[in-house]
Amino acid sequence: MGIPIRALIYCTIFLLLHPWPSGILEAPGEQNKQPSHLEICTSADDLISSIEPDRMLAHIAQLADEYGIRTAGTAGERLAANYVAAMLEGYGYSAITTEPITLDNGLASRNIYADLPGENPEIILIGAHLDSKPPSPGANDNASGVAVLLELARVFKDAVPPYTIRFAFFGAEEMIDSHVEHHHYGSRNMAGDSGLIRQMYAAASIDMVGVGTELWIDNMGESDDFWRQLIFDTAGEMDLPVHTGEHRAWSDHEAFEYSGVPSAWIHWRDDPEYHRETDTSDRINPDLLVSTVELMIRAIDAIQPMRNF
Numbered sequence: 097m098g099i100p101i102r103a104l105i106y107c108t109i110f111l112l113l114h115p116w117p118s119g120i121l122e123a124p125g126e127q128n129k130q131p132s133h134l135e136i137c138t139s140a141d142d143l144i145s146s147i148e149p150d151r152m153l154a155h156i157a158q159l160a161d162e163y164g165i166r167t168a169g170t171a172g173e174r175l176a177a178n179y180v181a182a183m184l185e186g187y188g189y190s191a192i193t194t195e196p197i198t199l200d201n202g203l204a205s206r207n208i209y210a211d212l213p214g215e216n217p218e219i220i221l222i223g224a225h226l227d228s229k230p231p232s233p234g235a236n237d238n239a240s241g242v243a244v245l246l247e248l249a250r251v252f253k254d255a256v257p258p259y260t261i262r263f264a265f266f267g268a269e270e271m272i273d274s275h276v277e278h279h280h281y282g283s284r285n286m287a288g289d290s291g292l293i294r295q296m297y298a299a300a301s302i303d304m305v306g307v308g309t310e311l312w313i314d315n316m317g318e319s320d321d322f323w324r325q326l327i328f329d330t331a332g333e334m335d336l337p338v339h340t341g342e343h344r345a346w347s348d349h350e351a352f353e354y355s356g357v358p359s360a361w362i363h364w365r366d367d368p369e370y371h372r373e374t375d376t377s378d379r380i381n382p383d384l385l386v387s388t389v390e391l392m393i394r395a396i397d398a399i400q401p402m403r404n405f
Contacts, residue, residue: 149382155243160235168268169203205267225269240306287351299352306380308364323358
């Protein structure tokens with residue numbers, strides 16, 4: 097997908113001068129209807145029509161089948177981090193940041209992220225963890241989330257979202273030993289940046305979205321609930337088999353939510369093979385991947401430009 101450079105420049109200038117144009121493309125009787133946030137330059141439907149499930153399956157095969165077990169701080173996780181950085185660069189993201197992390201076992205992990213400027217400089221962070229739990233190659237947990245996040249980064253590249261989007265690929269989400277606090281290193285490291293937290297509008301963790309029959313949108317109940325509710329409502333409008341109501345800290349939304357950022361964990365359940373060596377790419381359902389990408393596009397498009405506190 098792409099937008100001609102001249103059109104992209106025009107849209108950018110137009111949005112800077114008229115961030116909420118009044119009355120464009122109004123049909124009779126629709127004078128009070130505002131355009132979708134994405135449709136000023138690119139519509140949500142345009143983005144959704146450009147989703148390519150085969151790309152996501154290829155990402156999962158590369159991460160789980162080729163790289164295999166991606167234990168935090170090991171060569172497998174480093175290969176995964178290098179892979180997503182190369183993909184982001186190939187999509188046209190010029191500012192790709194590597195954030196090093198020191199683990200309690202002495203090994204080193206890293207986050208990889210890229211920001212897409214939006215109409216508003218406040219940040220919606222969408223994250224997925226790169227590592228897997230031995231002995232698992234982690235096709236569903238969590239190459240599926242990485243694949244969805246890469247696809248979101250690709251289809252959004254030439255759009256102007258309502259808020260700046262950070263596509264964050266976290267290292268060391270899984271527990272590295274038996275210590276109850278030795279996990280979520282990447283997201284906790286990023287959430288430790290108080291300047292970033294002040295800029296953040298919302299956060300979402302995409303974790304285990306390739307296997308299951310029920311979509312769950314959860315958080316811990318520790319911050320403003322509007323983001324979880326918006327994603328849940330959007331899933332309902334898409335007629336997805338969506339559920340909510342379990343307050344769990346089992347993914348990378350945890351650190352952001354504890355920092356006061358409205359947060360959500362998006363995952364499909366159940367997967368009896370997660371954390372096992374049988375979590376392989378042949379089990380992944382591409383329809384779930386596509387539905388998850390579409391869900392996040394529609395949820396972002398539904399956000400109002402300013403939220404009342």
